[in-house]
Amino acid sequence: MTWLATLLDAGEYIATLPKKEHAVPEWQAAMEALILVTESGGPTMFARIEVMRAMNRHHVLEFNPKGKEPHWGRRKLKRDQ
Incomplete structure (x- = not known):
């Protein structure tokens, strides 16, 4: 993992990339x-x-359709017991 603290660090990191990696549209942007x-x-x-x-x-990113379960319906109120 690379830590880039300043704009200069980012520029130097990009400058050291191989030519094939350098030409990727994301790096160009x-x-x-x-x-x-x-x-x-x-x-x-x-x-x-x-x-x-x-x-x-x-x-x-992996999409989890289940996600978190809603809190309602799991507990009963004390008055409903």
Whole structure:
């Protein structure tokens, strides 16, 4: 796991990626966001979002249709006993 604390860390991390990885659209978007933030002084949250999206692009979220069970129907009120 890589810790990126600053925009400079993120830029250096992207620069050290292999060419094949560097050409992935997610990393291209992350680089563009970093450039926009550093040159235009825009919100750093956009760059953070894009870098996180690129780093976690292989992670697949699993949908659990069951989810948490609702609390109603499990307990009886004292008056109903």
